[in-house]
Amino acid sequence: MDLNEALKELFSLERRAADRFTADPVEGVMPRTFGGQVAAQSLWAAxxxxxxxxxxxxxxxxxxxxxxxxxxxxxxxxxxxDGRGFSTRHVTASQDGTTVFELTASFHDPEEGEDWQPSDGVDVPSPEEIAPFQLPPFIIRLAPHIDVRPVAPLAEEEEDYPLRHPYWIRFSSPVPDPGLHACLITYLTDIGLVHASRRPGTSFAYSGFASLDLSVWFHRPARADAWLLHTMEPVSNHGARGMTMGGMRARDGARVTSVAQETLLRPDRGGPAS
Structure with missing residues (x-):
């Protein structure tokens, strides 16, 4: 299946009423839906x-x-x-009448304004200098179409997943629909965030991981099929909740998104991990 067919499978929503849509189930993935997929589909509906x-x-x-x-x-x-320059939408995603995800999204007409950001760019090798990393397709439906280049690859003794930040990421084929790019960037932001909320180097064992929330701010126009440097760092870990903050930059260093997520990190009472 090529990328366009895969995108059609995920984003060809059936419009049941003016503001009500249905996304068909996707076969061949894990029983639990990837959170970035639900967020991306909800943003597309909005x-x-x-x-x-x-x-x-x-x-x-x-x-x-x-x-x-x-x-x-x-x-x-x-x-x-729906105002003169801004629109706000609230989306409730549900299955069999039970809510699984809530989204609030804001839209803004493009305007002229100052173009500035702090000069705190991240110095990393270019994606062409880094070996690709294969995302597990059984977790992330679009994994075969995503090119990932981790700046700090996993050590040999570590498992193949989760992926560590920072890394370069993009869709490996062109995405023709301009309206889908924000949705697909949303999809990409949720990759590796649960692991990123752990204290670096920790051997603490956890019995359960789950995304609790996700916030994304789109600062500048960006394409999901162009290289983006995704960098997330832990901010806090307390009371079985971990927090990460960071964002994505284009190849020229322009910050295109800021991202924040809180994660459930339920401790394993059996003791520290090996």
Whole structure:
């Protein structure tokens, strides 16, 4: 299956009413749906109801329950606001009448303004200098179409996954629909975030991991099929919750997104990991 067919499988939503959509189940993946997929599909549903030419500039989502890949996903959009320059949408993603994800997204008409960011770029090798890393397709549906180049590869004694930040990432084939790029960048932001919330070098053992929420701010236009440097760092880990913050930069150093996520890190009472 090529990328366009895979995108059609995920983002060809059935419109049941003006603001109600359904995403068909995707076969051949793990029973639990990848969180970035649910967030991306929810943002796409919101985008389909926003004024044309008004792109998303931020989203805030809460993972309420684990989604099931074997069940359709119903996406109900509420039009909170349509102003002169901004639109706000609230999306409830549910399966069999039970909410699994809540999203609030804001859209903004492009405007002229100052173009500035701190000069705190990350000095890393170019993606062409780094060997590719194969994401596990049984977890991430679009993995065969994602090119990942980790700056700090895993040690030989470590497992093949999870992936460590920072890393270069992009979709390996062109994405023709301009409206999908923010959704696909949202999809990419959720890769490796659970592991990133752990204290670096820790041997502490955990019995359960789960994404609790995800926030993404889109600062500048960006393409999901162009190289993006994704860097996330732990901020806090307390009370079985870990926090990461970071974002993505384009090859020229321009910061295109900021990302924050809180993660459930439930300790394993059996003791430290080996």
């Amino acid at each position: 985008t389909l109801t926003a004024p044309r030419g008004r792109p998303a500039h931020s989203l805030h989502g809460h993972f309420v329950r684990a989604g099931r890949s074997s069940a359709p996903l119903d996406l109900d959009v509420r039009r909170v606001k």
